[in-house]
Amino acid sequence: MKLNTLNTNLNQFRYLSFKKVRTWYAKLVPPRSIKEPYRHVIQIGDPRLRTVSEGVPLNLITTPEIQLVINQLKVVFKKYKCVGLSATQIGVPIRIFLMEFNEKHATAYSEQERNVMDIKPCPLKVVINPEIKILDYTKLVFPEACESVKGFYADVPRYRSLNLKGLDENGKSFSHDFSGWLARIIQHEMDHLNGITYIDLMDRKTFTCGCWNVINEHGGKVELPYSPD
Ligand SMILES: [Zn+2]
Structure with missing residues (x-):
């Protein structure tokens, strides 16, 4: 990635809402390997x-x-x-x-x-x-x-x-x-x-x-x- 591209991205980043940043971040971080027995409760539909x-x-x-x-x-x-x-x-x-x-x-x-x-x-x-x-x-x-x-x-x-x-x-x-x-x-x-x-x-x-x-x-x-x- 070039520096000017990075600056452009950072400028865009400033205007992203917290929710969008969170979604963006979630895409960068691979999901943890979550296996049963879970540490959470499954929801209806499962x-x-x-x-x-x-x-x-x-x-x-x-x-x-x-x-x-x-x-x-x-x-x-x-x-x-x-x-x-x-x-x-x-x-x-x-x-x-x-x-x-x-x-x-x-x-x-x-x-x-x-x-x-x-x-x-x-x-x-x-x-x-x-x-x-x-x-x-x-x-x-x-x-x-x-x-x-x-x-x-x-x-x-x-x-x-x-x-x-x-x-x-x-x-x-x-x-x-x-x-x-x-x-x-x-x-x-x-x-x-x-x-x-x-x-x-x-x-x-x-x-x-x-x-x-x-x-x-x-x-x-x-x-x-x-x-x-
Ligand atoms: Zn119950």
Whole structure:
């Protein structure tokens, strides 16, 4: 490249908007080799969210490959501040999900909401090859969101209580009963393992963009990050 050409390019560069510069820069930098398990959550439309995930053979649970998926799932779970996340959502269609509901999560709800929605705490739980049995077929309808349908929420009916059987990250089996919000999280994650997302079950008229009012306040100039970092 000749110097005068470079000067011309620099002059043009000054008049480029930040967005254009970013696009220009992205073309210069080759994309990193991004492989599963991802450090981000895949979005609706990705065919993997429509596949039935494979069970994990008992003798493979403690192998480095499966433990890598579990550890990566924990990293993404924490990064996105999830209450539930399936391996499918980080690009690995195997039957594993994480769930947790801690005091920090609970602060997003008033005491009245916590009572009405039957919100109880649950420490971080790794669930492998889950099986559920519905104990109470009463359906409760509350708003639900999903990291794979970023930015939206809708009312979704879910069964009131269930029994969850599965294996922990060491391959040890467990069986617990859950109700209310925790039963909802489990049904949501089980659905992911079966290629179902909440938009298949929601009351369509309640489907809402979580920042519709902010979009109006900012004249449409709002960007939605698909990764917290
Ligand atoms: Zn989800």
